[in-house]
Amino acid sequence: MTLHTADAVRHDVDGLMRDYYEAETLRADELDAAYGKLWRTMSGLAFAGGKRLRPYLLVLAYEVYGGDDYRSVLPVAAAQELLHQSLLIHDDITDKDIVRYGVANVTGTYDEVYGQRCVPASDVRHYAESAALLAGDLLLSGAHAMIQSSGLPAHQIAVAQASLSRAVFEVAAGQLLDMEAGMQEMRLTDPYKIAQLKTASYSFNAPMECGAGLAGAPAEDIRQLVRLGSRLGEAYQLADDLLGVFGDESVTGKSNLTDLQEGKHTYLMQLTFRMSTPQQLSAVREYFGRHDLDHGQADRIKEIIVACGARDGVEQRLEEYRQETARMMEGLSISHEARTRLRDLAAGVTRRIR
Amino acid sequence: MTLHTADAVRHDVDGLMRDYYEAETLRADELDAAYGKLWRTMSGLAFAGGKRLRPYLLVLAYEVYGGDDYRSVLPVAAAQELLHQSLLIHDDITDKDIVRYGVANVTGTYDEVYGQRCVPASDVRHYAESAALLAGDLLLSGAHAMIQSSGLPAHQIAVAQASLSRAVFEVAAGQLLDMEAGMQEMRLTDPYKIAQLKTASYSFNAPMECGAGLAGAPAEDIRQLVRLGSRLGEAYQLADDLLGVFGDESVTGKSNLTDLQEGKHTYLMQLTFRMSTPQQLSAVREYFGRHDLDHGQADRIKEIIVACGARDGVEQRLEEYRQETARMMEGLSISHEARTRLRDLAAGVTRRIR
Numbered sequence: 001m002t003l004h005t006a007d008a009v010r011h012d013v014d015g016l017m018r019d020y021y022e023a024e025t026l027r028a029d030e031l032d033a034a035y036g037k038l039w040r041t042m043s044g045l046a047f048a049g050g051k052r053l054r055p056y057l058l059v060l061a062y063e064v065y066g067g068d069d070y071r072s073v074l075p076v077a078a079a080q081e082l083l084h085q086s087l088l089i090h091d092d093i094t095d096k097d098i099v100r101y102g103v104a105n106v107t108g109t110y111d112e113v114y115g116q117r118c119v120p121a122s123d124v125r126h127y128a129e130s131a132a133l134l135a136g137d138l139l140l141s142g143a144h145a146m147i148q149s150s151g152l153p154a155h156q157i158a159v160a161q162a163s164l165s166r167a168v169f170e171v172a173a174g175q176l177l178d179m180e181a182g183m184q185e186m187r188l189t190d191p192y193k194i195a196q197l198k199t200a201s202y203s204f205n206a207p208m209e210c211g212a213g214l215a216g217a218p219a220e221d222i223r224q225l226v227r228l229g230s231r232l233g234e235a236y237q238l239a240d241d242l243l244g245v246f247g248d249e250s251v252t253g254k255s256n257l258t259d260l261q262e263g264k265h266t267y268l269m270q271l272t273f274r275m276s277t278p279q280q281l282s283a284v285r286e287y288f289g290r291h292d293l294d295h296g297q298a299d300r301i302k303e304i305i306v307a308c309g310a311r312d313g314v315e316q317r318l319e320e321y322r323q324e325t326a327r328m329m330e331g332l333s334i335s336h337e338a339r340t341r342l343r344d345l346a347a348g349v350t351r352r353i354r
Numbered sequence: 355m356t357l358h359t360a361d362a363v364r365h366d367v368d369g370l371m372r373d374y375y376e377a378e379t380l381r382a383d384e385l386d387a388a389y390g391k392l393w394r395t396m397s398g399l400a401f402a403g404g405k406r407l408r409p410y411l412l413v414l415a416y417e418v419y420g421g422d423d424y425r426s427v428l429p430v431a432a433a434q435e436l437l438h439q440s441l442l443i444h445d446d447i448t449d450k451d452i453v454r455y456g457v458a459n460v461t462g463t464y465d466e467v468y469g470q471r472c473v474p475a476s477d478v479r480h481y482a483e484s485a486a487l488l489a490g491d492l493l494l495s496g497a498h499a500m501i502q503s504s505g506l507p508a509h510q511i512a513v514a515q516a517s518l519s520r521a522v523f524e525v526a527a528g529q530l531l532d533m534e535a536g537m538q539e540m541r542l543t544d545p546y547k548i549a550q551l552k553t554a555s556y557s558f559n560a561p562m563e564c565g566a567g568l569a570g571a572p573a574e575d576i577r578q579l580v581r582l583g584s585r586l587g588e589a590y591q592l593a594d595d596l597l598g599v600f601g602d603e604s605v606t607g608k609s610n611l612t613d614l615q616e617g618k619h620t621y622l623m624q625l626t627f628r629m630s631t632p633q634q635l636s637a638v639r640e641y642f643g644r645h646d647l648d649h650g651q652a653d654r655i656k657e658i659i660v661a662c663g664a665r666d667g668v669e670q671r672l673e674e675y676r677q678e679t680a681r682m683m684e685g686l687s688i689s690h691e692a693r694t695r696l697r698d699l700a701a702g703v704t705r706r707i708r
Contacts, residue, residue: 028527031551034534035527090491094484117537130448130533133487134526137444140491144498145519154508165499172488173382173389179484180388183471197385291474 003063003341004070009077010052016078020146021046024138041109042135046085049101049253054080054207060345061211061225064338073214075150076160079143080207083164086139087171087202093129093136094179095258102253106132140168152214159213167206174198181265182289186273189265192234199240200233221333228328228342235321235350238314241266245302246311260298263289267317271310280304318350325350357417357695358424363431364406370432374500375400378492395463396489400439403455403607408434408561414699415565415579418692427568429504430514433497434561437518440493441525441556447483447490448533449612456607460486494522506568513567521560528552535619536643540627543619546588553594554587575687582682582696589675589704592668595620599656600665614652617643621671625664634658672704679704 004012021043029036055077062073089106092098098108110128119127147160174197181189208229212222243252244259245268259266272284284304287297305311325346329339375397383390409431416427443460446452452462464482473481501514528551535543562583566576597606598613599622613620626638638658641651659665679700683693 031527035530090487119537133444134530138526140494141519141522148515161502165495168495172492173385176389176488183473
C-alpha cells in the first residue's frame with residue numbers, strides 16, 4: 001500500500017475543514033449576522049496558513065500500521081487541526097499576539113472592528129480577546145464534534161476522543177508551566193518538560209498514538225511510536241524557539257520580537273544565560289523581557305546569543321535529536337517506505353525553515 | 355416510577371463530580387504541582403456553589419419520558435454541569451469578575467497568587483485570566499470526555515455529544531451578542547434573543563432535549579419540551595437580571611454593581627430606558643455603564659428603575675411566563691407527578707430568590 005503524501009492529506013483535510021467552516025458559518029448566520037462574522041473570521045484564519053502537520057502525522061501513523069481506510073479517518077485527522085487552531089487562538093490571547101500567519105488573528109480582527117464602535121478605547125482589546133476566547137471554545141468543542149460525527153465505529157470514536165481529551169489535558173499543563181516559567185528564575189525552568197507538555201503532547205504524541213490506535217496497532221508499537229513522537233516534539237519546540245528569535249518574519253508570519261519581549265524561558269535563552277560572559281549576561285538581562293524592546297535591542301541580544309555559542313548549542317542539540325530519532329525508527333517494525341517517510345519528517349522538524 | 359428529586363440528583367452528581375475532580379487533580383499532580391494547584395482551584399470553585407439545575411433538568415426530562423436507568427445517565431447529567439462551570443469561568447473573564455459564589459473565582463485566585471510573584475503589576479490580571487482561560491478549556495473538553503466515558507451505548511453517546519455541541523454553538527452566539535449589545539444603542543438590543551441563545555440554549559433546552567432523547571422520547575415530544583425549555587430559559591434570564599441589580603450580594607454571591615457598571619443591556623434596563631421620564635432618563639444615562647459607579651449612584655438608578663415601573667414590568671412579564679409555561683405543560687403527554695415537578699420548577703425559575 002502506498003502511503004498518502006503530506007500534500008494529499010493537506011488537500012483532503014482542507015476540503016473537509018472547508019465544508020465544516022462553511023456549514024458552521026451558515027448555521028451561525030441563521031442565528032445572527034454578527035455571529036456569522038465571527039465564524040468567517042475564524043475560517044479566514046484557518047486557511048491563512050498552517051502546514052496541517054498534525055493531520056498528516058495521524059494519517060501516517062494510521063497507514064504505517066496497516067490502516068487501509070484513509071477516508072474514514074480523515075475527520076479525526078481534521079479534528080487534530082481544529083484543536084490546533086483552537087489552541088493557537090487561545091495561546092495568542094495569553095501571549096497578547098494579534099498577528100498569526102502574517103494576518104490579523106481573531107483578536108487582531110476584532111480589535112479593529114470594536115475600535116470603530118462606541119467602546120471605551122481601554123476596553124477594545126479586552127472585548128476583542130473575549131471574541132477570540134469564544135472562537136477557541138467553539139473549535140475545541142468542534143474538534144470533539146468532528147470525531148463524534150465521523151461515522152467511525154464506536155470503538156474507534158472512543159480511541160480518538162480519549163486521545164483528544166488527553167492531549168487537551170497535557171497541553172493545558174504545558175501552557176500553564178510555560179506562563180509561570182516567566183515568573184521565576186531562568187535556571188528553575190525545565191524547557192524540555194514544557195516542550196513535552198505544551199508541544200509534543202498534542203502535536204506529535206496524540207496524532208501518532210491516535211492514528212496507530214485507529215489502525216489497531218499493538219500497544220507496545222504504540223508506546224514506541226509515542227516515545228518517538230515525544231522526541232520529535234521536543235526537537236520541534238527547540239527549532240520553533242530558534243525561529244521565534246532568528247526567523248524571518250515574512251516567512252514565519254509572526255513577530256520575532258515577542259519571545260524576547262515576553263522574556264520567554266526557552267532552551268535557547270537558558271543556554272544563553274548559562275554560556276554568556278558576565279558582561280554579555282548583564283546586557284541580555286537589561287533588555288530581555290522588556291515589553292518595549294525594539295529591533296535594535298533585539299539585535300544586540302541576538303548577537304550575544306550567537307557569540308556565546310547558545311545558538312550553536314541548540315543546533316547541536318537538534319542534530320542529536322536527528323540521530324536519536326533515526327535510531328528509534330530503526331527499532332520500529334514498519335515497512336521501508338514508512339521508515340523513509342518518518343525520517344523525512346524528522347529531518348523537516350529538526351531543520352525546518354518556517 | 356418515582357422521579358428523583360432535585361436533592362437526590364444534586365447529591366449523586368456531586369459525587370460523580372467529586373470523583374472526576376479528584377482523579378484529574380491526581381493526574382495533574384503527576385505532571386506538575388503547579389498544574390495540580392490549578393485543578394484544586396477549579397475543584398474548590400465547583401463545590402463553592404451552584405444548584406445543579408442542569409443535571410436535574412436532564413434527569414427529570416429523562417425520567418418523565420420513561421427513562422428507567424438513572425445511574426447510566428448521571429455522567430451525562432454531570433457533563434451539563436461541567437459545561438456550565440466552563441462557561442462561568444470564561445464568562446467571568448469577559449465580565450472582568452473575580453468573585454463567584456462569594457469566593458474568589460479562578461481569575462481571583464490567581465490574581466492573588468501571581469501578585470506575590472515576580473510579575474509586573476500591570477500583567478498580573480492578564481496572567482490570572484490566562485489561567486482561567488485554561489481552566490475553562492479543560493472543563494469544556496472534560497464535559498465531552500465525561501459523556502464519552504459514560505459507558506452508555508453508542509447511540510446514546512451520540513445523542514448526548516450532539517446536544518452538548520449544539521449548546522456550545524448557541525451559547526457562544528449568545529455571549530457574542532450580549533457583549534456586542536453594549537456597543538450599540540439600547541433600543542437595538544433584543545434581550546429575548548440573547549436570553550434564548552445565552553441562557554435557555556444550554557441551561558434548559560439542551561439538558562431537557564438530551565434527557566428526553568436519552569429516554570427515547572418521540573421527536574414531537576422533544577420539540578414540545580424544548581419549546582417549554584426556551585420559555586423557562588427566557589424567564590430565568592429575566593429573573594437573573596433582576597437579581598443582578600436588586601439581589602442580596604450575600605445570597606447571590608456576586609456583586610450587584612457589575613451589571614450597572616458594565617452597562618448591560620437587559621430587558622429590565624430596556625424597560626427603564628423606555629418608561630422613565632426625560633429627567634429620570636438623563637439621570638440613568640449619567641451613571642449607567644460607568645466603571646467607577648459606586649453604591650450611592652447604583653441606589654439612585656435602582657430608585658428610578660422602581661419609580662418608572664420597569665421593575666414591576668419585569669415582574670409582570672415573569673407572571674406571564676408562569677402562566678404561559680403552565681399552559682404548555684398541560685399540553686405535554688406526561689404523568690401527573692411529572693407535571694407537578696415541572697410546575698414546581700417553573701415556579702422556582704420565575705420567582706427564585708437566589
